[in-house]
Amino acid sequence: MALDIAIVEDDDGYARTLEQYLVRFGEENQKALKVKRYKEAVSLLTNYRSEYDIILMDIDLPMMNGMDASKKIRKTDDSVCIVFITNLAQMACEGYEVDAVDFVVKPVSYADFSMKFKRAVAKAERNAEREYRVPVAGGIHRLIPKDIFYVEVRAHNIIYHCESGKIESRDTLAAVEARLKPCGFLRCNKCYLVNPRHILSVNGLKICVGNEEIYMSQSRRKEFMGELALWQSGSRL
Numbered sequence: 001m002a003l004d005i006a007i008v009e010d011d012d013g014y015a016r017t018l019e020q021y022l023v024r025f026g027e028e029n030q031k032a033l034k035v036k037r038y039k040e041a042v043s044l045l046t047n048y049r050s051e052y053d054i055i056l057m058d059i060d061l062p063m064m065n066g067m068d069a070s071k072k073i074r075k076t077d078d079s080v081c082i083v084f085i086t087n088l089a090q091m092a093c094e095g096y097e098v099d100a101v102d103f104v105v106k107p108v109s110y111a112d113f114s115m116k117f118k119r120a121v122a123k124a125e126r127n128a129e130r131e132y133r134v135p136v137a138g139g140i141h142r143l144i145p146k147d148i149f150y151v152e153v154r155a156h157n158i159i160y161h162c163e164s165g166k167i168e169s170r171d172t173l174a175a176v177e178a179r180l181k182p183c184g185f186l187r188c189n190k191c192y193l194v195n196p197r198h199i200l201s202v203n204g205l206k207i208c209v210g211n212e213e214i215y216m217s218q219s220r221r222k223e224f225m226g227e228l229a230l231w232q233s234g235s236r237l
Contacts, residue, residue, distance in 0.1 A: 002032035003053040003124055004140075008069070009085065010039050010061055014106065018056055018085065021113050028114075031121060041069030050077040051139040053124040054101075054117075059086040070098040076164070079127045079142060081120040132179065134160060134169045141167050145183040149210040151176055151193040161212070186227050188216035196231045 005022060009015040015037050026033045038044045041057070041064045055073070059066040070082050082098060087106040101123055102116040132148075134141045143162060152159045153173040160167040177185070177193055185193045188207060192214050200208040202225070205215050216224050 002034050003121065004051055005033050005035045006044060006052045006055045007035060007037040008041055008044055008055060008061065008066060009037065009058045011058075014058070014085070014108070015039075017108060018113075021108070021110055021117075024110065025114055025117055029118070029121075040064070041066055045069060045072055047138065048073065048076065049136060049139040050080065050142040052080050053128065054081045054083065054120045056083050056085050059084055067098070070100070074098050077142070079131065079144075081124045081127070083116060083120050132183075134167055135171070136167065136169050141169075143167065145180060145185075146195070146197060148180075148185075148195050149198045149212070150195060150214060151180070151185070152214075153191055161210070163210075184231055186224055186231070187220065188214065188224050189220055190217065192216075196228055199228070202228070 007015055007018050009018060019035060019037070022033050022035055025031065041061050044055075045064075055070075057066040057070055061069070066084060066086070070084075073080065073082070078099075082100045084100055084103045085106065085108060086103060101120045104113055104116055130144060132143045132145050134143055143160060147163045149161045149163070151173070152161065156170060158169045158171040158173065158176055160169070173187075173191070173193065177187060180193060183195075184197070185195055187193050194207060194209055194214065198209050200210075202208075202216075205218065205221065207214050207216060
């Protein structure tokens with residue numbers, strides 16, 4: 001799986017150096033890396049979607065500094081790995097607020113970069129193992145399956161009802177079901193997949209999930225209730 005990397009650096013020379021280091025790192029470690037460069041954080045934040053695995057963020061940027069930009073990113077994306085590239089070493093303590101993986105101090109040596117970027121890659125790969133990636137207009141949105149209440153198909157759109165709100169994607173419910181079945185999701189009718197972790201009650205054909213109500217079909221009730229009982233007994237995690 002290729003890792004998506006964003007470089008946020010206004011200095012063209014440093015940006016080229018980081019791009020060269022990434023090429024070298026990928027070759028030495030057999031890692032596929034897809035890289036996109038931004039000259040300022042504002043461009044990255046415009047219509048931000050959780051599509052990057054790692055962000056190499058300069059702190060001293062025009063319009064908005066990298067620390068403030070990272071704080072904004074963390075409001076909607078708690079899994080992207082942030083590595084600060086900076087000549088402001090005194091900012092390291094503030095980096096804990098945004099759960100930065102590490103700091104690389106300019107001028108950047110390849111040895112220092114490689115060591116710290118390797119940590120970011122290891123964390124990103126661990127994150128990827130527990131993430132569910134949803135294709136959306138303009139990119140990818142990363143979700144944690146346990147945070148999804150239920151999935152609904154409406155016309156040709158898939159709607160993920162999550163703790164953070166609704167995410168829409170073009171897909172089929174059958175394809176989504178195949179990907180989410182290992183996470184315990186159950187189909188209650190032809191329109192819904194439900195996460196049993198968030199089921200509060202089942203009354204007749206009515207399922208209370210999160211703060212909403214959805215309905216199972218009569219034809220699936222027996223199978224659904226059997227699967228739910230298995231999940232609740234711990235046979236299905």
